Amino acid sequence: DGGITQSPKYLFRKEGQNVTLSCEQNLNHDAMYWYRQDPGQGLRLIYYSQIVNDFQKGDIAEGYSVSREKKESFPLTVTSAQKNPTAFYLCASSGTGVQAAFFGQGTRLTVV
Amino acid sequence: GEDVEQSLFLSVREGDSSVINCTYTDSSSTYLYWYKQEPGAGLQLLTYIFSNMDMKQDQRLTVLLNKKDKHLSLRIADTQTGDSAIYFCAERDTGFQKLVFGTGTRLLVSP
Numbered sequence: 001d002g003g004i005t006q007s008p009k010y011l012f013r014k015e016g017q018n019v020t021l022s023c024e025q026n027l028n029h030d031a032m033y034w035y036r037q038d039p040g041q042g043l044r045l046i047y048y049s050q051i052v053n054d055f056q057k058g059d060i061a062e063g064y065s066v067s068r069e070k071k072e073s074f075p076l077t078v079t080s081a082q083k084n085p086t087a088f089y090l091c092a093s094s095g096t097g098v099q100a101a102f103f104g105q106g107t108r109l110t111v112v
Numbered sequence: 113g114e115d116v117e118q119s120l121f122l123s124v125r126e127g128d129s130s131v132i133n134c135t136y137t138d139s140s141s142t143y144l145y146w147y148k149q150e151p152g153a154g155l156q157l158l159t160y161i162f163s164n165m166d167m168k169q170d171q172r173l174t175v176l177l178n179k180k181d182k183h184l185s186l187r188i189a190d191t192q193t194g195d196s197a198i199y200f201c202a203e204r205d206t207g208f209q210k211l212v213f214g215t216g217t218r219l220l221v222s223p
Contacts, residue, residue, distance in 0.1 A: 006154075033211065042200065042215035043155075058210070090154055094211070099204055100145055101211050103154035 003027065006091050006104035013078075013085075013111050021076045021107045023091035030094075032074035033101060036060060037088040046089075049074055078109065085111045116203055116214035123220045130191045132217045134184040134201035141203040144177065146186045149198045149216070158186070158199075188219075196221045 004025040013019045025032065031050050035043040045058030049068040063082025068074055074093075078085045088108050092101040116136045124130045136144070142163050147155040161168045161175045161184070168175045174187040184201055198216040205212055 004154075035213075043213040045210060045212075048210050092155075092211075098143060098160055100143070100157050100160055101155075101202075102157065103147075105154045106152070108152075 004091060004093055004102055004104040006089075006107050008107060009105065011107055011109045013109065015111055016080045018080060019078050019085075019109065021078070021089055021091075021109070023074045023076065023104060024072055025074075025093045025102075026072060027093055027095065027102065028071070029102075030071070030096075031099075032068065033092045033094075034058075034064070034066065034074070034076045035090045035092065037090060037106075043090065046076065085109060116201060116212050118199075118201060118214040118217045120215065121218050121220070123222065124191050126191060126193055126221055126223050128191055130188040130195070130219055130221075132186045132188075132199050132201075132219065134186075134214050136182050136184065136201070136203045136212075136214075138203055138205060138212070139179070139182065141205070143204045144175075144184050145202045145204075145211075146173075146175065146184075147200040147202060147213075149200065151197075155200060191219075191221050193221045193223060195219060 007022045033048040034046040044060050047066040049055035065077045090106045091104045094101045118134050145160040146158045149155045159170050172189045176185045200216045202211045202213045
């Protein structure tokens with residue numbers, strides 16, 4: 001089935017460690033996005049990519065890094081420079097036409 | 113920059129209609145969307161409307177768009193307990209091709 005897969009669903013890390021969240025899509029979408037959601041809050045854009053080998057910072061990019069080496073994959077690394085990394089992370093992709101974003105099921109990252 | 117605002121909370125009784133409101137700022141938005149998020153899950157696209165439309169109906173869902181006032185609403189008819197969730201509106205930023213989301217409205221449906 002076509003869709004977006006985020007893994008893992010739950011992730012625990014010690015403070016000071018980098019961690020990479022996986023996002024894969026088989027929808028043949030050009031654009032991919034990473035959002036962060038904190039409890040009771042909306043979505044804030046971390047990074048987005050409109051095409052392979054190109055990406056742009058969103059509103060809260062500090063402490064995060066991404067790569068887009070393949071159309072299907074857009075991994076997000078949460079670095080030790082991110083001051084408050086515990087959150088729910090959502091990956092999405094969108095194609096042409098209506099350009100609606102389709103979301104993965106999210107990764108809940110807890111840093112202890 | 114773009115800004116999308118929603119009221120935070122709405123409570124209705126089962127069987128009533130729910131109306132969730134949203135205001136946006138980017139007058140050049142081409143598409144506007146409504147998403148639903150259940151606890152611990154990703155966002156599910158419910159419906160969308162093109163900016164040259166005033167209304168769109170899809171089964172129990174009715175979307176109204178007032179471009180002059182930059183106001184978008186989602187009406188859910190015959191609201192069920194399974195409709196309890198957070199609802200987000202979003203606009204597509206035509207300049208940078210990114211989606212801007214509202215803060216989300218938590219809908220609580222009581223029996």
